[in-house]
Each structure stands twice: as C-alpha cells, then as structure tokens.
Amino acid sequence: MPPITYAPLDARQLLNKFYRDQRSPMRAGNGATLWVARAPAIVAGLSLTPIADGHWLTGLLVAQAQRGQGLARGLVGAARLSVHGPVWLFCHPDLQGFYEKLGFTPDPPLPVPLAERLRGYQQSKFLLAMASCASLG
Template structure:
C-alpha cells in the first residue's frame, strides 16, 4: 500500500501489523485508497473495525473503488454505488478500469 504524506493511516496490530487502511484527502471528501488484511487474519472483522473507526472521523463523503465481488461487503458498511465522482477520482477510475473491472462506491 502506497501512502502519501497527507493520508491518514489506520492499523490493527497484534504482535505485528495485521491490517491497514489508508484515507487520502481529496477535494470534497476522502478516498479510501487502500485496505489490507493479512491473509491469516481475514474473516475476523478487522477490515470492518478499521473502516468503522476511520469513518467516525470523516464528516465528508468517502469514495472507494473495489472489485464487484466486494460490493456487498461495503454495502453492509453503508457504501452505495456512485455515478458521480470528483474529477481526479473519475480520471483515476477510468485509468484503473483499463486493466481491472472496478466499481466506485460512496458513503
């Protein structure tokens, strides 16, 4: 996960970091640009806990891109499909879609 200096990074730690989330500020809100959970730690609600904790601080919209198979996971956290994105994110999504099937969600 690449992190720029303006981003907020949230981590879950046991004896080592087992999950991380990155929120990058953008015009009009934040972009959830990265979410990682160690394979051995998955299905323990770490991703859900990180997202819920990080978004308690976010008063503006939060956008993310994900594989369509993850839409239900994010929907359970209040994210909905969005057709309107800030210009910088719309351009980025267009580039990413050249290589992967991604959808944009917003909360």
Template sequence: MRSVGNARWWVARSDGIVAGSNFLPVAGGHWLTGLHVAVDQRNKGLGRRLLSTAQATLGGPVWLFCEPPLRGFYLSAGFEDATTLPAELTQRLQRYRASKNLLALVRPTAA
C-alpha cells in the first residue's frame, strides 16, 4: 500500500502486524485505498473488525474501489454498491476504469 501525508493507517497485531488498512480523507468520509490481511490470518473476521474499528473512530462513510471477485467479501463487511461518489473519487474511478474493471462500493455511516 502506498501512503500520503494525510492518510490514516490502521493495523492489527499478533506477534507482528497481521493486517493493515489505509484510509484517505475525502468529502464527508474516507476512501479505503488498501486492506491486507496475512494469508494465515484470513477467514477469521480480522479484516471486517479492522474496518469496523477504523470507521467507528474516523467517522463518516467509507468508499472503496475493488475488482469484481472481491465484491462478496466487502458486501459481507457492510459495504453496498455506491450509487454516488464524492467528485474527487468519481474522477479517479473514471481514470482507473480506463485500464481496470473496478466496482465502487460504500459502507455507510453506522447508525
């Protein structure tokens, strides 16, 4: 994952870092630019817990772009298809789709 100065990193540790996520502030929420879980730690709910903890602290909705095979995972983590995006993400998605098949998802603010 690449990071910029205003990015917010979240990690999970267990004898070292086993998962990490990166969030960039965008209009009214955050853009999840990466979520990685160590292979031997997958399918234990770690990624979902990391996303929930981060969003509860950061506040606001979380948007992401993902490849179609990952849609099921993100839907199970509380995301849904994004019908609208902040302007800055709309422009990025248009550029990225020139070379990749990506979906836009959003995890609304928890009630």
C-alpha cells in the first residue's frame, strides 16, 4: 500500500462519497473540520465539530479493506493534535476497548449540548460517552 497521509479535507462531498462507497449511513458533520487518511484515495475519515471548550468526534470510518493497519489510530492522532481541549465521542459499548487503546476514557463529564444529544440518542439505542484530554502518540 502507498504511504498514508493524514490531513484536513475541505470538500465535504468527497468524505460523503467515501461513506457512501463504504455503504455507511455516516455523513460529514456540518460545521466540522473533516479529516481523512489517503493512500492516495481516501481510505478513512472523521469529523471534529467544535463544542464547548473542545470537539465532538463523529463519523470515524476506515475502509473495510484497510482495517487492522492502524489507520484509525493515525487519523484520530493527527486530528487530535490539531485541536485544543477535550475530544468527546459516543460509541457502541462493544467499541470501548478500541477507543481506550486510542486514549479515550469512558463516562466523562459532558458539556450540556452533548449530554442532551446523548440522552436523545439513548431513547432508541445505548451509546457510551468517551473523552480524550491528551494528545495521542
């Protein structure tokens, strides 16, 4: 595989196309900074939306064929280094160990807008809130 590059992406439609190509219902976040991993095509993506004194990470997806190669760690790490303050995310409990390996911890205090959003989501599914307050290496 060619070398992987991690960088912000200005073209929201390109990340949405990647999600569609992967048959994912995910969409690039409105008002978010979008990040992708390229090799040279997009092989992973995520959104970081400013909220309170931190950012909300959504839409982390690695192409099926490239999973297990550390792309999520590299992408989250590059994106995390670009921002200050905590980064929060919601995930299915089965993914807790995966995110802990990326430096996230469960059950953090949430800013009010995220706490309200989590309550809304939990009316139909159980999600775990996690946060990272340190850069990833």
